[in-house]
Structure formats: structure tokens, C-alpha cells
Amino acid sequence: MKAIDIKKIVALVLCVVQIEVIILGLTPFIHAKAETNEQSSGLNLDSESAILMEASTGMIIYEKDADKSLAPASITKIMTLILIFDAINEGKIHLTDEVTVSEHAASMGGSQVYLEAGETQNVDTMIKCISMASANDACVA
Secondary structure, eight states: OOHHHHHHHHHHHHHHHHHHHHHHHHHHHHHOOTTOOSSTTOOOOOSSOEEEEOTTTOOEEEEESTTOOOOOOHHHHHHHHHHHHHHHHTTSSOTTOEEEOOHHHHTOOSSOOOOOTTOEEEHHHHHHHHHHHOOHHHHHO
């Protein structure tokens, strides 16, 4: 199986697994009332933080505590996997390459596989940790 096929399969599986979260996350946008004056944009989100950017210009359309430090969300993990698979396809890294866990990565909260600082795992194992356990620590490592 080609690496590109694996990337598509992993992305599809993660998207299907996360569909409920995504739908629930978009619910405030669907039900936002235009007449709401709580924020100038009219949105009243229950999320801890949010940012909406126009992709081609980089203009920030909406933000709420955008600089607040939070554990990586599932969409961030999917993007991380895509970047990993791109690097593998370009020959920059290999599944057998060793990754050393930093103090910062080991300190991640939320979903994790409890990696320890200084521990080494190969890229293949880290991919499994990210895709199967949604591991923040493996994502940051």
C-alpha cells in the first residue's frame, strides 16, 4: 500500500471518529442568532477559545481568547498526521526514525499515552499513539 493511501485512510478514519465532536462544535454557529449583541460578530460560543481566519488574506474574522493555551484538539492532531505523512512521502523522515520526547511534550495534559521526557519511540509508534489514543504528548513530541 502506498504512503498516500495510508494518509487518506488515517484521515478518513479520524474524520469519521471525530464527526460527532465536529458536529457538536459547529452547533453554536448553526444556532447563532444574528440579533445577538453580546459580541460584535453576533456569535455566542460556549467554547473556551476560538479563532476564525479568512484563509487567503489571513484576516481574523472572529476570535475569543485566541491566545489561551489549551491542549491540542483533534483537528490539530489530524493536521499533525498529515504533516507527518507529507514528510514521509518527501523522504524527510522514515517510519523507523527515533523521536525523543521533550519535557514539554511529556507535560501535556488531556488525552495522552504518558510518554516520559527522554523516552524514544519511532515515528510509526507515534503515529499509532496519535491516531488511536489521540495522544497530545505524542503529537507534541
